[in-house]
Amino acid sequence: MPTSRRQFLKTGAALTAAGILPFARALPAGAATGDTLVAVSAQTINSLDLHRSGTNRASYAVAVNCYDRLVTFGTKQVPGGGLSYDYSTIEPELAESWQISKDGLTITFKLKDALFQDGSPVTAEDVKWSFDRAVTVGGFPTVQMKAGGLVRPEQFEAVDAKTFVVRLDRPSKLSLPDLAVPVPFIINATLAKANATEADPWATEYLHKNTIGSGAFKVIRWDSGQQIVYERYDDWVGGPLPAIKRVIMREVPSAATQRALIERGDVQVAFDIPDKDAAELADKMTVYSTPIENCIHCLCMNTNFAPFTDPDVRKAVAYAVPYEAIFQAAAYGRGAPTWGGSAEITDTAWPRKSPYDTDLEKAKAHMAKSGYADGFETTLSISTDLASWMEPTALLVQEAVGKIGIKVTIEKIPGANWRTASLVEKRLPFHLENFGGWLNTPDYYFFWAYQKDHLFNSSNYFNEEVEALTDETLHMAVDDPAYAPKIQRMFEIVFEDLPRVPLWQPALNVAVNGASGYEFWFHRQLDIRSLAPAGA
Amino acid sequence: MGARGRATLVRVLQAIPVIFGVIVISFILTRALPGDPAVQFAGAMATDESIQQVRETLGLDKPLPQQFVLYLSQLAQGDLGQSLSTGRPVLTDLASRLPASLELTLVALLLSCLVSVPLGVLAATRPGSWVDQLCRLLVTAGVSLPTFFTGVVLIYIFYYLLGIAPSPLGRLDFVYLDPPRVTGFFLIDSALAGDGETWFAALRQLILPACTLALFTLAPIARMTRAAMLSALSADYIRTARAAGLTRGKILYGYAFRNALLPVVTTLGMVFSFVLGANVLVEKVFAWPGIGSYAVEALVASDYAAVQGFVLSMALLFVLLNLVIDLAYSVIDPRFGTAAK
Numbered sequence: 053m054p055t056s057r058r059q060f061l062k063t064g065a066a067l068t069a070a071g072i073l074p075f076a077r078a079l080p081a082g083a084a085t086g087d088t089l090v091a092v093s094a095q096t097i098n099s100l101d102l103h104r105s106g107t108n109r110a111s112y113a114v115a116v117n118c119y120d121r122l123v124t125f126g127t128k129q130v131p132g133g134g135l136s137y138d139y140s141t142i143e144p145e146l147a148e149s150w151q152i153s154k155d156g157l158t159i160t161f162k163l164k165d166a167l168f169q170d171g172s173p174v175t176a177e178d179v180k181w182s183f184d185r186a187v188t189v190g191g192f193p194t195v196q197m198k199a200g201g202l203v204r205p206e207q208f209e210a211v212d213a214k215t216f217v218v219r220l221d222r223p224s225k226l227s228l229p230d231l232a233v234p235v236p237f238i239i240n241a242t243l244a245k246a247n248a249t250e251a252d253p254w255a256t257e258y259l260h261k262n263t264i265g266s267g268a269f270k271v272i273r274w275d276s277g278q279q280i281v282y283e284r285y286d287d288w289v290g291g292p293l294p295a296i297k298r299v300i301m302r303e304v305p306s307a308a309t310q311r312a313l314i315e316r317g318d319v320q321v322a323f324d325i326p327d328k329d330a331a332e333l334a335d336k337m338t339v340y341s342t343p344i345e346n347c348i349h350c351l352c353m354n355t356n357f358a359p360f361t362d363p364d365v366r367k368a369v370a371y372a373v374p375y376e377a378i379f380q381a382a383a384y385g386r387g388a389p390t391w392g393g394s395a396e397i398t399d400t401a402w403p404r405k406s407p408y409d410t411d412l413e414k415a416k417a418h419m420a421k422s423g424y425a426d427g428f429e430t431t432l433s434i435s436t437d438l439a440s441w442m443e444p445t446a447l448l449v450q451e452a453v454g455k456i457g458i459k460v461t462i463e464k465i466p467g468a469n470w471r472t473a474s475l476v477e478k479r480l481p482f483h484l485e486n487f488g489g490w491l492n493t494p495d496y497y498f499f500w501a502y503q504k505d506h507l508f509n510s511s512n513y514f515n516e517e518v519e520a521l522t523d524e525t526l527h528m529a530v531d532d533p534a535y536a537p538k539i540q541r542m543f544e545i546v547f548e549d550l551p552r553v554p555l556w557q558p559a560l561n562v563a564v565n566g567a568s569g570y571e572f573w574f575h576r577q578l579d580i581r582s583l584a585p586a587g588a
Numbered sequence: 589m590g591a592r593g594r595a596t597l598v599r600v601l602q603a604i605p606v607i608f609g610v611i612v613i614s615f616i617l618t619r620a621l622p623g624d625p626a627v628q629f630a631g632a633m634a635t636d637e638s639i640q641q642v643r644e645t646l647g648l649d650k651p652l653p654q655q656f657v658l659y660l661s662q663l664a665q666g667d668l669g670q671s672l673s674t675g676r677p678v679l680t681d682l683a684s685r686l687p688a689s690l691e692l693t694l695v696a697l698l699l700s701c702l703v704s705v706p707l708g709v710l711a712a713t714r715p716g717s718w719v720d721q722l723c724r725l726l727v728t729a730g731v732s733l734p735t736f737f738t739g740v741v742l743i744y745i746f747y748y749l750l751g752i753a754p755s756p757l758g759r760l761d762f763v764y765l766d767p768p769r770v771t772g773f774f775l776i777d778s779a780l781a782g783d784g785e786t787w788f789a790a791l792r793q794l795i796l797p798a799c800t801l802a803l804f805t806l807a808p809i810a811r812m813t814r815a816a817m818l819s820a821l822s823a824d825y826i827r828t829a830r831a832a833g834l835t836r837g838k839i840l841y842g843y844a845f846r847n848a849l850l851p852v853v854t855t856l857g858m859v860f861s862f863v864l865g866a867n868v869l870v871e872k873v874f875a876w877p878g879i880g881s882y883a884v885e886a887l888v889a890s891d892y893a894a895v896q897g898f899v900l901s902m903a904l905l906f907v908l909l910n911l912v913i914d915l916a917y918s919v920i921d922p923r924f925g926t927a928a929k
Contacts, residue, residue: 305875312756
């Protein structure tokens with residue numbers, strides 16, 4: 053964002069009580085104390101507007117930190133230490149309260165008395181405009197809204213200034229959580245409309261460079277490819293006021309440099325660091341490695357391609373995979389194992405341990421039983437963009453399945469082609485894949501990864517019962533007595549059919565040196581609102 | 589002006605077909621790249637519908653010739669298009685990133701020339717001495733150490749262990765603000781603003797990456813200086829000069845060095861253009877917001893406009909560079925422009 057030097061210094065001085073320049077020239081990097089916190093990450097933010105087409109994942113952080121949604125998720129303690137969002141509790145953010153009608157088709161929200169960062173009040177009209185925008189602009193936001201059953205602008209109504217109504221086509225357990233994901237953020241509609249043009253009715257150009265929300269922070273400076281500077285909005289009502297006034301998010305592409313910076317203590321948070329660095333830094337400082345909810349690294353076998361059409365071949369592969377060795381070599385033990393579980397399924401936990409473990413004898417037995425007892429040759433495809441975990445995994449898989457007569461050549465596909473080849477055309481017989489769902493229920497994972505023709509079903513898997521069960525459970529409440537048996541049945545079928553062999557649940561690694569309050573979020577971006585100086 | 593002026597004009601005119609060729613080739617090559625930008629930018633969860641929407645917004649559903657005509661007419665208006673991955677006009681991106689790369693490369697080259705040219709001359713005048721051995725050692729080290737490795741080692745020693753270098757966080761530590769933009773070169777801009785503190789801070793940030801690059805570029809320059817000096821010193825006119833009893837300084841710097849400079853300047857031009865494109869790794873290690881990492885990221889994401897803009901700006905830069913080198917020739921070698929064309 054274009055801020056002149058003088059203007060920037062002026063706002064800075066005005067906002068700091070004592071009139072001390074926020075970026076006092078002589079202040080060394082390490083002296084960033086109470087007021088300012090510095091975080092580094094390898095990712096590049098390419099827009100301040102999540103709804104714009106082409107906005108990348110890293111930019112979702114801006115929507116999280118600078119805008120409010122109607123609702124948000126609660127917080128829970130993670131067993132391994134640290135905090136995580138809690139999918140099972142929904143808490144107010146901009147909404148003060150909400151009511152769901154008896155038939156589950158109408159949700160009525162009462163808004164808090166909140167002010168946008170420019171001082172104008174937040175009204176239901178703003179919410180309506182923002183929701184209309186999300187379902188209309190197309191691309192990712194529209195797809196994500198659809199997951200919660202939010203498709204058309206007519207579903208949203210601003211009854212009066214403080215009352216907002218969402219009408220659903222059918223009751224769904226996903227609708228309310230889908231309002232807590234980063235997408236349906238609330239924009240200052242009056243200001244946006246003032247900057248909209250005929251060609252650009254949703255003001256995407258303006259929002260691309262400006263944050264105009266009611267959220268906890270505003271972006272006061274954005275140097276594309278270098279840094280983004282957040283400053284606290286003191287009248288935030290969406291939650292407890294953040295302890296830190298200013299957060300500087302610097303882009304540092306090299307993991308070695310990131311590591312030097314965090315070890316020296318010149319930065320307080322190194323976000324999303326590689327598993328290797330996380331494992332090595334863990335003795336020196338606090339490193340949070342939170343297994344990413346509803347996300348699994350998988351070895352996929354395409355059921356459209358022989359010999360993977362043969363269920364015994366798929367089982368033979370599942371028994372041949374050296375799970376522990378892969379987990380140690382590719383993930384440095386960060387994350388959660390998803391192998392060696394019990395055969396009997398009695399709960400609906402997901403990701404869960406599959407009933408398979410490394411057992412060469414069983415693998416050989418299945419191979420002998422299959423139509424390919426003499427083995428065969430195939431290609432294992434990986435993406436160059438994801439080589440950090442895919443390459444070691446592929447090498448270990450190659451070695452292991454060689455022992456049961458499957459000769460594997462590893463094919464590396466450039467990142468720009470990967471998605472087309474694996475997900476769109478689904479033409480890779482044997483490949484590695486990863487899917488993580490934002491909405492944390494097994495049926496949502498199944499919807500994307502096991503239903504016919506759905507994007508992440510890169511194995512071309514089709515099973516009539518799974519289709520039917522997924523459709524039935526997708527919108528069903530999790531406490532419905534019919535829910536658990538159906539989900540357990542789905543687990544049984546896919547573990548028997550094995551289009552995807554779960555390898556492990558990856559972790560999001562964050563090293564912290566001189567800060568506290570880090571909380572894991574499903575969107576895998578840094579939520580700076582909960583951060584505080586160390587010891588606070 | 590006369591012959592020299594005409595020769596310069598011919599050079600400039602010769603550049604026009606070259607640049608047009610570059611435009612055509614970069615356009616075709618980017619389209620021939622594997623990968624579909626519409627798919628890339630529609631995001632991970634995109635449906636066929638939303639991919640089609642993105643394709644239409646990008647104008648990629650139109651036939652190639654039509655896209656090319658559109659591109660040309662945009663170019664004619666000085667519009668390089670919009671980068672998808674950064675969401676900004678390519679021209680703005682290049683304007684902010686090219687100076688960063690140029691500043692780094694120029695400082696590195698200056699540093700490397702200051703070391704390698706005297707070293708090459710000394711090595712040539714005293715073959716087999718310790719200076720010659722030192723030259724050989726530096727040349728070998730410079731060629732064999734990859735830049736990202738040198739960079740990480742320098743960071744480890746001077747920042748991590750000794751703590752004398754500033755945080756490797758790009759062009760300026762975050763406690764400073766960018767100097768008011770005039771040229772985009774921080775050293776020049778802060779000097780123009782009379783801001784000594786920022787100037788010094790920018791210099792401090794520059795030292796490690798510039799040393800890394802300098803070490804890498806030192807080798808070809810030193811080697812070329814040494815070889816050119818050796819051949820010049822064994823030339824007939826030097827023997828004549830010696831026989832005529834000219835002073836050692838006059839022979840060495842007036843005749844031998846001036847003649848040896850031609851291949852050195854050529855090498856310098858080549859090294860410069862090579863380094864400008866190839867310092868991606870240094871940029872990554874030092875979080876330097878340069879043009880190399882911009883181009884690589886654009887390429888990976890099939891960001892057509894950004895790749896084309898990068899190729900075009902590099903082509904222009906090369907044409908300019910060659911012109912400057914030719915002009916440098918004409919200063920060094922008075923025969924320039926009379927024989928050719």
